[in-house]
Amino acid sequence: MSTGSISTVFDTSLFIPELRYGRLEPALGEMVTRAARAGCVSAHRLLRGTLATRERAGSTGIGKGAALPHARSVHVLEPCIVFARSKRGIEWDAPDGDPVRLVLLMLSPAELTAEMHVEWVARGAAVLRLQRQRQRLLDAGTFDAVAAVFGEALA
Amino acid sequence: MSRHADLLELQDLDLLLRMLGRDTCRTRLRRVGFSFDGPERLARRRERLAARIEPRWIGPYERAAGRYGRGLVAVRDRVCTGCYITLPTSSTPETHDALTLCESCGRILYWR
Numbered sequence: 001m002s003t004g005s006i007s008t009v010f011d012t013s014l015f016i017p018e019l020r021y022g023r024l025e026p027a028l029g030e031m032v033t034r035a036a037r038a039g040c041v042s043a044h045r046l047l048r049g050t051l052a053t054r055e056r057a058g059s060t061g062i063g064k065g066a067a068l069p070h071a072r073s074v075h076v077l078e079p080c081i082v083f084a085r086s087k088r089g090i091e092w093d094a095p096d097g098d099p100v101r102l103v104l105l106m107l108s109p110a111e112l113t114a115e116m117h118v119e120w121v122a123r124g125a126a127v128l129r130l131q132r133q134r135q136r137l138l139d140a141g142t143f144d145a146v147a148a149v150f151g152e153a154l155a
Numbered sequence: 156m157s158r159h160a161d162l163l164e165l166q167d168l169d170l171l172l173r174m175l176g177r178d179t180c181r182t183r184l185r186r187v188g189f190s191f192d193g194p195e196r197l198a199r200r201r202e203r204l205a206a207r208i209e210p211r212w213i214g215p216y217e218r219a220a221g222r223y224g225r226g227l228v229a230v231r232d233r234v235c236t237g238c239y240i241t242l243p244t245s246s247t248p249e250t251h252d253a254l255t256l257c258e259s260c261g262r263i264l265y266w267r
Contacts, residue, residue: 042267043157043163043252043267046157046160046163046164046167049160049164049167050164050167050168050171053164053167053168053171053197053200054171056196056197056200057171057175057191057192057194057196057197058189058190058191058192059189059190060189062187062188062189063188068187068188068189071167071171072167072170072171072174073167073170074163074166074167074170074227074228074229074265075163075167075267077267095188095190109229110166110167110170110225110228110229110236111228111229111236114170114173114174114177114180115177115179115180117174118174118179118180118183118184119183121184121187122183122184122186122187125187125188
């Protein structure tokens with residue numbers, strides 16, 4: 001099994017233009033529920049627990065208003081990403097203390113090796129690395145505009 | 156919630172611990188911008204979870220995990236995703252969210 005390209009596992013149903021919740025765990029729950037509805041996840045409550053455990057190992061906030069929560073789990077059926085925004089920002093215990101406004105949730109099935117999962121997460125991080133890409137993601141009015149940023153960042 | 160929540164959580168926790176235990180993975184993740192400050196907390200959580208799991212499951216789990224890395228694997232299209240053997244129809248449980256043992260590799264099979 002491989003992750004495939006990010007563009008093949010990201011579609012309009014996995015984009016949340018504005019998160020309903022302003023706290024970390026409920027926001028993650030909202031994103032996991034979205035992944036479950038898309039058929040990528042089997043037991044979404046248990047997966048939420050896995051993601052909470054990952055946060056306990058160290059924040060997945062990477063600074064500059066971005067977070068990359070991620071998990072390799074037996075509850076993930078297919079590699080999947082969910083992208084969400086929060087205008088007001090979410091406290092994520094990021095190293096720079098900034099609230100998070102861009103969240104990229106990356107999920108891998110347990111069959112994927114640790115190295116492949118980490119490589120995939122690193123590719124996701126590339127999307128959020130540059131200020132102008134982050135700003136375009138914040139400003140994007142449609143899924144297509146978001147997908148274009150992903151496509152360019154990963155080209 | 157699954158009847159086997161503790162064992163399933165243990166499997167995911169072991170996947171995380173194994174990833175964080177590899178220098179190459181930790182270095183790559185640090186380069187992305189992640190920091191890790193709580194692996195001891197995870198180790199304590201693992202101990203507590205393992206102590207709560209029934210002996211009939213924790214024994215085979217630890218044995219298979221020690222041997223192969225993953226002690227519990229999902230069944231996908233009646234295939235064990237640990238050793239990739241096709242499982243006999245007779246081994247299919249009547250309900251989902253069930254656990255059985257793979258007769259080929261000894262891993263715990265999770266029927267989602």
